[in-house]
Amino acid sequence: MTREQVPRRFALVRYPDDDTRVIVAWGIELPDGSAVSVGIDDGAVAVCSRAARCEVIHGAELLLIDDAPGDVEEGSS
Numbered sequence: 001m002t003r004e005q006v007p008r009r010f011a012l013v014r015y016p017d018d019d020t021r022v023i024v025a026w027g028i029e030l031p032d033g034s035a036v037s038v039g040i041d042d043g044a045v046a047v048c049s050r051a052a053r054c055e056v057i058h059g060a061e062l063l064l065i066d067d068a069p070g071d072v073e074e075g076s077s
Helices: 051-058
Strands: 002-006 008-015 020-029 035-039 045-048 061-065 070-073
Touching: 008 035, 008 051, 035 051, 035 070, 045 051, 051 061
Parallel strands: none
Antiparallel strands: 002 070, 008 020, 008 061, 020 035, 035 045
């Protein structure tokens, strides 16, 4: 059975006050560790060597959506 690596999704968030979390960008971390993010308001795209670098570029906190990059069986949903 063929298996392939899947990217890990993340959001970049800011906290304008203690009760509010605002998503400023979405991104994916590729199997090689590099990452791509896209800003929500301005559409700014960052291509980074690591997801943590996208965090710095967008001035926001990295919030992982997926636990870890993993394998998925081809054709599974």
